[in-house]
Amino acid sequence: MPAHGVRRAFGSVRWLAAPALALLVLFNLLPSALQLVFAFTDWNSFRPEVRFTGLDNLQYLLDDGSLVRGVRVSLTFAILVAVIQNGVGLLLALALERTTRINSVFRTIFFLPVLVSAIAVGYTFRGLLDGDGVVNGMLGMLTGSAIDQAWLGDKNLAIVLVALIHSWKWVGLTMLIYIAGLNGIPEDYKEAARVEGASGLQTFRRITMPLLAPAITVNVVLTIVGGLTTFDIIFATTRGGPARSTEVLNMFIFGQYGSGYFGYATALSLVLFLIICAISLPLLALLRRREVSL
Amino acid sequence: MRSRTLTMAAGVALALSATGGAVVQAQDPEMPDLTGTTLTYWTSTTGVGQAIPNLIKGFEEATGATVETVAFPDPFEQNFLTRWATGDRPDFFNFHPVYSWMVRLNPSETLVDLSAEDFVGKTKFGLLDSAGNEDGKNYAAVITYPYITGMLYNKQVFADAGLSIPTTLDEFWTACETFKAAYPDKTFMFAGGGDLWPIQIFAFDLWADDVKAGLMDEVNAGTTTFTDPRFVSGIQALQDAIAKGCVNDDITTAGFDGELTSVFDGSAAMIAQGTWAIPSLIDANGLDAVNETIGFFPLSARSATATWSVSQGGSFFVPVNTADPARQEAALAFIRYATGAGYAQYLAESKDLPVLDGHEAPADVSTPLLEANAAYLEASAPGFSMVIKAPYGDFHVSMGEMINGEKTAEDVAADLQREFERAVQTIGD
Numbered sequence: 001m002p003a004h005g006v007r008r009a010f011g012s013v014r015w016l017a018a019p020a021l022a023l024l025v026l027f028n029l030l031p032s033a034l035q036l037v038f039a040f041t042d043w044n045s046f047r048p049e050v051r052f053t054g055l056d057n058l059q060y061l062l063d064d065g066s067l068v069r070g071v072r073v074s075l076t077f078a079i080l081v082a083v084i085q086n087g088v089g090l091l092l093a094l095a096l097e098r099t100t101r102i103n104s105v106f107r108t109i110f111f112l113p114v115l116v117s118a119i120a121v122g123y124t125f126r127g128l129l130d131g132d133g134v135v136n137g138m139l140g141m142l143t144g145s146a147i148d149q150a151w152l153g154d155k156n157l158a159i160v161l162v163a164l165i166h167s168w169k170w171v172g173l174t175m176l177i178y179i180a181g182l183n184g185i186p187e188d189y190k191e192a193a194r195v196e197g198a199s200g201l202q203t204f205r206r207i208t209m210p211l212l213a214p215a216i217t218v219n220v221v222l223t224i225v226g227g228l229t230t231f232d233i234i235f236a237t238t239r240g241g242p243a244r245s246t247e248v249l250n251m252f253i254f255g256q257y258g259s260g261y262f263g264y265a266t267a268l269s270l271v272l273f274l275i276i277c278a279i280s281l282p283l284l285a286l287l288r289r290r291e292v293s294l
Numbered sequence: 295m296r297s298r299t300l301t302m303a304a305g306v307a308l309a310l311s312a313t314g315g316a317v318v319q320a321q322d323p324e325m326p327d328l329t330g331t332t333l334t335y336w337t338s339t340t341g342v343g344q345a346i347p348n349l350i351k352g353f354e355e356a357t358g359a360t361v362e363t364v365a366f367p368d369p370f371e372q373n374f375l376t377r378w379a380t381g382d383r384p385d386f387f388n389f390h391p392v393y394s395w396m397v398r399l400n401p402s403e404t405l406v407d408l409s410a411e412d413f414v415g416k417t418k419f420g421l422l423d424s425a426g427n428e429d430g431k432n433y434a435a436v437i438t439y440p441y442i443t444g445m446l447y448n449k450q451v452f453a454d455a456g457l458s459i460p461t462t463l464d465e466f467w468t469a470c471e472t473f474k475a476a477y478p479d480k481t482f483m484f485a486g487g488g489d490l491w492p493i494q495i496f497a498f499d500l501w502a503d504d505v506k507a508g509l510m511d512e513v514n515a516g517t518t519t520f521t522d523p524r525f526v527s528g529i530q531a532l533q534d535a536i537a538k539g540c541v542n543d544d545i546t547t548a549g550f551d552g553e554l555t556s557v558f559d560g561s562a563a564m565i566a567q568g569t570w571a572i573p574s575l576i577d578a579n580g581l582d583a584v585n586e587t588i589g590f591f592p593l594s595a596r597s598a599t600a601t602w603s604v605s606q607g608g609s610f611f612v613p614v615n616t617a618d619p620a621r622q623e624a625a626l627a628f629i630r631y632a633t634g635a636g637y638a639q640y641l642a643e644s645k646d647l648p649v650l651d652g653h654e655a656p657a658d659v660s661t662p663l664l665e666a667n668a669a670y671l672e673a674s675a676p677g678f679s680m681v682i683k684a685p686y687g688d689f690h691v692s693m694g695e696m697i698n699g700e701k702t703a704e705d706v707a708a709d710l711q712r713e714f715e716r717a718v719q720t721i722g723d
């Protein structure tokens with residue numbers, strides 16, 4: 001069929017995007033814009049009327065100390081996740097770089113947790129790490145004495161454990177991105193290095209890592225943003241406890257929303273959004289510049 | 295041949311199981327016919343055992359209605375309120391009939407005023423003057439007897455240790471010293487700090503004397519704050535108990551379940567709990583064992599005063615439904631059933647004491663519940679949350695921070711005061 005005949009039949013293709021665009025505006029852009037409005041009000045569940053209160057919410061946020069704590073916990077969690085997920089993801093990618101049958105099987109296995117619901121993952125690990133859970137059972141078998149340590153009840157260990165659980169769930173995605181990056185490095189470079197007498201480690205440091213820069217950029221930004229916006233896993237495992245040691249900002253926002261302080265919760269969400277921008281945008285720029293210079 | 299017989303047998307078994315095998319109850323002619331109506335019911339996952347679900351079933355059979363139960367997991371209040379905030383409404387629901395919680399639902403606009411219903415006049419103790427009450431209007435039907443808090447204790451352990459029942463906080467400390475000397479391996483008072491909510495109860499109980507003397511009127515009027523020593527001392531008591539070795543070593547990780555098992559098996563002498571815990575003890579161990587092993591005594595700072603409160607377990611509200619008045623009426627039919635035709639069966643199953651007039655206590659009410667009731671009728675004060683005029687934040691979370699060494703009792707009191715002031719300001723005039 002002649003091309004212009006088809007085009008006449010469908011008109012401009014751009015109009016086909018209209019429904020999707022409408023949904024994006026309604027469920028994404030509009031709420032984001034409204035967030036900017038409601039953050040400066042005292043919208044709550046106790047009274048039907050909503051009053052504009054300016055910077056009162058922000059003032060309370062700072063006076064309260066909860067904001068500082070929430071940011072500290074969120075940043076700690078995000079950094080832990082970024083380090084663990086990228087470290088393990090890179091190791092897995094190096095191991096499963098070549099596309100063989102058995103590598104494909106293992107890639108699938110490591111990717112499966114990405115597809116599982118975060119809440120399900122959280123509840124499962126909560127059960128495993130319980131005082132009477134499987135982990136203690138296995139440790140008991142190995143050491144020969146009964147162990148009933150409540151792992152998620154340790155206020156110093158809980159944040160590390162939750163970061164590990166989060167990383168376990170998402171490492172498959174990080175791994176795949178690294179594999180794509182590794183496969184994009186021409187074999188000739190590594191061949192040339194081998195001929196020149198470079199060791200495996202030297203090849204990795206001088207050839208692989210620099211050429212992996214785009215994948216590193218994507219993964220570092222994704223893992224940090226993922227860590228800062230986490231909620232499901234923390235809700236399912238510790239609910240922000242023990243003693244608020246895992247109360248990331250999203251958990252705190254949920255609590256405030258549940259207590260009926262909607263305007264305040266919206267202000268907190270706005271702050272979280274600004275923090276994420278403040279971290280991820282410069283980071284992205286920095287890593288991109290590194291890519292170019294390498 | 296054999297396979298055909300098997301298939302027939304399977305078919306018969308299937309048919310029998312479909313009809314339930316037993317006799318299906320006929321619809322009650324006194325109740326409205328609600329065949330074809332589906333009502334949505336919101337509740338908590340931690341309720342009153344099987345008695346309430348069976349009450350729902352009884353209603354379904356009596357009217358032909360279908361009730362869809364949506365149970366919110368813990369934290370119940372937060373999960374409930376988040377859903378409520380979206381504008382979603384059930385046909386009837388459980389919630390705390392306590393002013394500081396109800397205010398978050400905006401009752402005058404969103405809830406049906408039940409003041410004219412029969413049950414209001416039949417509810418004992420003038421309970422509905424405070425429970426479910428806002429501005430003199432009744433929004434809740436309460437079918438559970440007030441919960442009474444104090445100490446559930448192991449009678450055998452007390453007898454073996456030669457302890458007498460403490461009636462003041464000072465006597466509590468003395469008894470703890472005696473107990474520790476006699477039983478260094480046992481726990482004097484077991485506390486499930488890992489679950490957070492149980493560790494509030496000790497403070498609530500110790501505040502009873504002052505609440506009875508009018509402390510909450512001062513707080514509501516703004517003439518005193520939570521940082522007053524009368525509050526701080528009650529909060530500090532748990533920290534002191536940890537320092538003196540009167541509680542379990544794993545208080546920061548133990549749970550409510552641990553409280554129940556330890557007080558029953560005798561590894562702990564007592565737990566600071568309420569009568570809502572008794573059905574769980576009975577379910578786990580049987581009524582006779584509980585009657586023999588568990589007792590109740592009230593304890594406040596300076597006297598043996600119990601604390602009472604009403605919780606969401608058997609408190610029902612009906613949201614206003616202007617879009618479908620027939621469904622609102624059907625929900626009201628449930629309220630009338632729960633406080634009328636279905637109440638006797640609820641009592642028999644739950645072994646609860648009657649809170650509505652015209653009903654006798656079941657014959658097999660447990661011993662600890664009877665002792666708690668005696669304490670309630672003798673000397674009790676409302677729990678502070680029953681009479682506070684605004685929410686006060688997450689006290690249990692602050693207590694959790696205290697037992698984990700992150701906050702002092704003064705910090706916890708300051709949290710309470712800050713959240714209370716914020717809520718008062720938000721509710722406005």
